[in-house]
Each structure stands twice: as structure tokens, then as C-alpha cells.
Amino acid sequence: MERKKLSIVCFSGDFDKALAAFTLATGAAAVNWEVKMFFTFWGLNILKKKTGRSWIGSGILARVFNFLMGGKRTLPLSRLNFGGVSPVLMTGMMKKSNVATLDELIDAAKALNIDFVACEMAMHILGIKKDDLDDHVQSVAGVATFLETSKDGHILFI
Amino acid sequence: MERKKLSIVCFSGDFDKALAAFTLATGAAAVNWEVKMFFTFWGLNILKKKTGRSWIGSGILARVFNFLMGGKRTLPLSRLNFGGVSPVLMTGMMKKSNVATLDELIDAAKALNIDFVACEMAMHILGIKKDDLDDHVQSVAGVATFLETSKDGHILFI
Amino acid sequence: MERKKLSIVCFSGDFDKALAAFTLATGAAAVNWEVKMFFTFWGLNILKKKTGRSWIGSGILARVFNFLMGGKRTLPLSRLNFGGVSPVLMTGMMKKSNVATLDELIDAAKALNIDFVACEMAMHILGIKKDDLDDHVQSVAGVATFLETSKDGHILFI
Numbered sequence: 310m311e312r313k314k315l316s317i318v319c320f321s322g323d324f325d326k327a328l329a330a331f332t333l334a335t336g337a338a339a340v341n342w343e344v345k346m347f348f349t350f351w352g353l354n355i356l357k358k359k360t361g362r363s364w365i366g367s368g369i370l371a372r373v374f375n376f377l378m379g380g381k382r383t384l385p386l387s388r389l390n391f392g393g394v395s396p397v398l399m400t401g402m403m404k405k406s407n408v409a410t411l412d413e414l415i416d417a418a419k420a421l422n423i424d425f426v427a428c429e430m431a432m433h434i435l436g437i438k439k440d441d442l443d444d445h446v447q448s449v450a451g452v453a454t455f456l457e458t459s460k461d462g463h464i465l466f467i
Numbered sequence: 468m469e470r471k472k473l474s475i476v477c478f479s480g481d482f483d484k485a486l487a488a489f490t491l492a493t494g495a496a497a498v499n500w501e502v503k504m505f506f507t508f509w510g511l512n513i514l515k516k517k518t519g520r521s522w523i524g525s526g527i528l529a530r531v532f533n534f535l536m537g538g539k540r541t542l543p544l545s546r547l548n549f550g551g552v553s554p555v556l557m558t559g560m561m562k563k564s565n566v567a568t569l570d571e572l573i574d575a576a577k578a579l580n581i582d583f584v585a586c587e588m589a590m591h592i593l594g595i596k597k598d599d600l601d602d603h604v605q606s607v608a609g610v611a612t613f614l615e616t617s618k619d620g621h622i623l624f625i
Numbered sequence: 626m627e628r629k630k631l632s633i634v635c636f637s638g639d640f641d642k643a644l645a646a647f648t649l650a651t652g653a654a655a656v657n658w659e660v661k662m663f664f665t666f667w668g669l670n671i672l673k674k675k676t677g678r679s680w681i682g683s684g685i686l687a688r689v690f691n692f693l694m695g696g697k698r699t700l701p702l703s704r705l706n707f708g709g710v711s712p713v714l715m716t717g718m719m720k721k722s723n724v725a726t727l728d729e730l731i732d733a734a735k736a737l738n739i740d741f742v743a744c745e746m747a748m749h750i751l752g753i754k755k756d757d758l759d760d761h762v763q764s765v766a767g768v769a770t771f772l773e774t775s776k777d778g779h780i781l782f783i
Contacts, residue, residue, distance in 0.1 A: 313618050318781075320645055322704075325508055329478055329624075332588065336610035350641055351704070370718055377705050385704070388480075388509070388543070389535050399592075402528055406592050430648065434715075434722050452652035460629050465476075465624045466645075466781045471776050483666055487636055487782075490746065494768035546638075546667070546701070547693050557750075560686055564750050623634075623782045 313342040314462025316455070321467055322351025324384040324396040324411070330467045331414035338421035343462070346418070347455045348446075349428030353435070354378050355415075356425065356443040366436030375435060381411070419445045426450050471500040472620025474613070479625055480509025482542040482554040482569070488625045489572035496579035501620070504576070505613045506604075507586030511593070512536050513573075514583065514601040524594030533593060539569070577603045584608050629658040630778025632771070637783055638667025640700040640712040640727070646783045647730035654737035659778070662734070663771045664762075665744030669751070670694050671731075672741065672759040682752030691751060697727070735761045742766050 315337040319330050330346065338344045348356055357380040359365065366375045386395040403410050409417065418425075425446045427439065432449060439449055456464075473495040477488050488504065496502045506514055515538040517523065524533045544553040561568050567575065576583075583604045585597065590607060597607055614622075631653040635646050646662065654660045664672055673696040675681065682691045702711040719726050725733065734741075741762045743755065748765060755765055772780075 315614070318645075318649075320642070326478070329476075329508065332610055333476075333614070333624075337614050340611045340615055342614070350645065368718075368721070370714055374705075374715075374718075389532075398528055399532075402526075402532075402592050405526070408588055408592055430724055434718050434724055452648055453656045456631070456649070456653050456658070457656055460779075463618075463622050464779050464781060465622060466649075466783050467624050473772070484636070487634075487666065490768055491634075491772070491782075495772050498769045498773055500772070547690075556686055557690075560684070560690075560750050563684070566746055566750055621776075621780050623780060625782050 313337075314344070314459070315342050316345045316347065316459035316462055316464045318455075318464070318466045319346050319348045319352035319355065320350050321387075322354040322378065322384055323387040324399070325387050326467050327352075327355050327384055328411055328414065331411065331418055333465065333467075334423055335409075335414055335417045335421060338418070338423055344418075344421070345424040345426060345455075345459060347426045347428060347450075349431045351378060353427060353431060353437060353442070354380055354384060356427065356446060357381065357437075357441055358443060359441070365441050368436055371434075371436035375437070384411075426455060428452065428455075471495075472502070472617070473500050474503045474505065474617035474620055474622045476613075476622070476624045477504050477506045477510035477513065478508050479545075480512040480536065480542055481545040482557070483545050484625050485510075485513050485542055486569055486572065489569065489576055491623065491625075492581055493567075493572055493575045493579060496576070496581055502576075502579070503582040503584060503613075503617060505584045505586060505608075507589045509536060511585065511589060511595060511600070512538055512542060514585065514604060515539065515595075515599055516601060517599070523599050526594055529592075529594035533595070542569075584613060586610065586613075629653070630660070630775070631658050632661045632663065632775035632778055632780045634771075634780070634782045635662050635664045635668035635671065636666050637703075638670040638694065638700055639703040640715070641703050642783050643668075643671050643700055644727055644730065647727065647734055649781065649783075650739050651725075651730055651733045651737060654734070654739055660734075660737070661740040661742060661771075661775060663742045663744060663766075663768075665747045667694060669743060669747060669753060669758065670696055670700060672743065672762060673697065673753075673757055674759060675757070681754075681757050684752055687750075687752035691753070700727075740764075742771060744768065744771075
């Protein structure tokens with residue numbers, strides 16, 4: 310039987326959508342699908358080593374954008390964010406419900422050997438270097454390469 | 468000829484995206500595709516029996532979140548919501564144009580035997596019980612089960 | 626070898642998501658995939674001939690909505706829009722990085738013969754006529770037709 314494949318374009322840097330992306334990714338990997346995540350634009354924020362707001366990037370504008378976009382600790386809820394309070398409360402609710410938090414989902418994704426690919430173009434525009442991103446990022450690629458390696462599976466845009 | 472399949476992850480609780488999800492779902496079912504809708508996170512708001520704001524859920528936080536998230540009557544437009552006025556105006560425009568409203572699309576989806584599945588994890592975190600949701604919800608399932616039953620068709624994330 | 630197909634539902638009228646849609650579309654076309662873009666709701670703003678805010682549509686409400694929704698020059702960033710300043714700054718960053726801007730991506734999509742389809746229902750509700758849209762729009766179709774012509778390929782919702 311052929312192994313099923315799932316490729317997720319992680320475009321969003323919203324807390325709730327990052328949760329959805331990693332829940333789908335780890336769920337698929339848990340039932341033995343081959344999973345690839347392609348991080349672009351706001352989605353790169355999830356993988357920045359500096360998990361708070363930091364002035365990475367080259368050029369004033371890129372640095373300001375990166376600061377404002379923030380990192381894993383500052384991902385906003387797509388609605389009802391209340392200045393960042395909601396993601397903290399929601400993480401508390403997840404712990405209380407014994408559901409994996411975003412950090413735990415990301416760790417699970419790594420443990421399940423899910424492939425993290427970073428978008429070359431978005432990194433170029435925002436002046437983000439591979440060293441600025443989580444060490445689990447195996448490769449930096451363009452969208453055409455991503456599509457070609459994903460063509461035999463499902464592709465989701467989140 | 469094999470029957471085509473469409474599975475939609477209804478993550479968004481925005482009025483306009485709910486319209487899009489049900490338009491795609493009923494359009495596909497109308498041309499005889501097998502359609503499944505998986506409601507998670509904000510998307511669960513569309514299916515709550517209490518269509519306004521209500522204090523469902525267990526625990527203070529879950530109750531507050533459910534109240535703020537609201538139900539089918541309080542779904543916001545993703546932009547230009549104007550405090551909930553826009554969805555009302557837009558429903559008026561749809562009636563005037565003889566286009567199915569959200570309520571009519573949901574009824575059509577049920578009549579077309581589209582499968583409604585509710586996300587187990589999201590319900591658990593938000594303290595939502597199956598009884599809180601529309602009776603057309605046949606099952607509560609995890610994401611891995613959803614993916615496995617959707618693997619031979621198209622999957623959209625909305 | 627069968628030619629791969631990609632169909633993108635362009636629902637969003639956000640500047641960043643429009644960039645993502647056209648980057649994916651042109652990237653796929655560049656490696657010889659057959660690509661179709663289906664523009665609906667906010668996504669129609671990208672194709673309006675009047676690229677700023679204009680009073681198109683019939684009926685007061687439709688005219689007000691179209692004015693507020695705007696055109697290609699007024700697409701907002703999904704976050705951190707700052708009243709429209711960010712898309713301008715970001716276009717500057719893209720030029721500086723020698724990356725194709727949105728205008729250039731749209732031109733490339735046309736040159737690559739990517740099929741632009743406009744959503745019949747959304748046009749009807751918003752009172753938008755085919756003449757109001759870019760001349761590259763070959764057809765106006767419903768969602769069932771779109772799905773039927775896309776059934777053998779990948780489908781993304783953006």
C-alpha cells in the first residue's frame with residue numbers, strides 16, 4: 310500500500326492556526342503519513358529561534374517588520390486576542406484538558422520526523438537567515454520545489 | 468466511475484468563510500460528490516444549538532470563551548464587520564439576489580446528506596458537549612480519523 | 626507523464642494572501658502544471674479594473690460594499706496593515722530584494738496562461754459585472770463547475 314502524503318503550507322502566524330497546522334501534521338504522521346510543512350511569511354514566526362520580539366533581518370524595514378511580527382511566544386489569536394492574553398489562557402485550558410500545547414505539538418512534529426521547509430522568497434524579503442530559524446529546518450526551498458515534492462499527496466494552505 | 472470526495476476542515480467561524488465552506492460543500496454534493504465537513508475551533512460556533520452568545524462549556528474560562536465566540540447568529544465578517552451589522556446586510560443582499568443564505572445552505576447540506584463531524588479535541592478544550600451541537604452532527608472524531616476517512620478525496624482547509 | 630493540475634480558490638482579498646496565491650500559481654505554472662484560479666468574494670477585488678475604491682455594483686448596499694472592499698491598490702495586509710502603509714512598504718522591500726511584486730506576479734500569471742475564473746454567485750451578490758473585471762478573466766462560473774473542472778488536480782483554498 311502506498312504511503313499517504315500531506316504537505317501543509319504554513320502561511321499563517323496566528324496562534325490558533327499554528328495549533329491547527331501542527332495538530333493536522335502530527336495526527337497524519339501518527340497514522341504513518343509522510344508529512345512536510347512549508348513555512349512562509351507569517352508562518353516563519355513560529356520557527357524563529359528568538360521566540361519573542363527581536364530585531365532580526367537586514368535593513369531598517371525588515372527589522373521593524375520582524376520585530377512587529379514577533380516569534381512563537383507572541384503569536385496572536387486570529388480573533389479575541391486581547392493583546393496576547395488569550396493565547397496564554399488557551400494554553401492553560403489545553404494543559405488542564407491534557408491536550409498537547411503548541412510547544413508540545415512542535416516537539417512531537419520533530420520527533421515524528423516531519424520535514425520542516427522554509428520558504429526561500431519570504432526569508433529573502435524579510436531578511437531572515439536559516440540560522441535565525443529552528444535547527445529542525447532541514448531545507449530552504451522555493452515554492453516550485455515544494456509543489457514538485459508534494460505533487461503526489463494532499464496539499465493544505467493554512 | 469469512482470465517486471469524487473471532498474472533505475472540508477471548517478476551522479473558521481467567520482460569516483463569509485462559513486458561506487464559502489457551505490457553498491463549496493453543497494455545490495460538490497449537488498454534482499454527486501461525497502462530502503464531509505469537519506468542524507473545529509471557531510467552526511464549531513456555526514453548529515451550536517444556541518445561535519447567540521451563551522455560557523456553555525465547563526469551567527469559567529471555557530464559558531467566557533464560548534460566550535465571546537458566540538454562535539451562528541453572531542458570526543462576524545472577516546473584515547468590515549461593523550459590530551455585526553455587515554452579516555445582516557449581506558444576508559439581505561443575498562435574499563434580494565435570490566441566493567441561498569447561510570441558514571438555507573446549512574439546511575441544504577443536511578438535505579444532501581453531507582456528513583458533519585465535530586472535532587473531539589476542540590470540543591474537549593472548549594468544554595462543548597455533543598448535545599450542545601446541531602443534531603445533524605453524526606460523529607465526534609479526532610483529526611487522524613478524519614484524515615484517514617478523507618484520504619482518497621480532496622481536502623480543503625477553510 | 627500526466628500533467629499536474631492546481632486550482633486555487635482565491636477567496637481572500639488580503640495583500641499577503643494574494644501574493645501567496647499568485648506565487649503558488651506562477652510557481653506551479655513555471656514547472657508546467659496546469660493552473661486555474663477561481664476568484665470569489667474578497668478575491669474579486671484583486672481583479673477589478675478600478676484598482677482603487679470605486680462605487681461599482683447596482684443597489685446602494687452593493688455600491689457601499691464595493692467601495693469599502695476596494696481594489697488591487699487598496700488590498701490590506703491581513704495583520705499590521707497600518708492603514709495601508711504596510712503593503713506599500715512591503716512592495717518596496719520586494720523590489721529591493723528583486724522579488725516579483727504583486728503586479729508582476731499577476732502579469733506573469735497572464736503570460737503563463739493561467740486561467741482566471743470569476744465566481745458567478747459572488748458577482749451576483751455584489752453586483753459586479755464581467756466588464757468590471759480584468760480582461761484576462763475568461764469565464765464566469767459557479768462553484769460546481771469549478772470543482773468538476775478541478776477534480777483531477779490539487780485544490781487550495783486561500
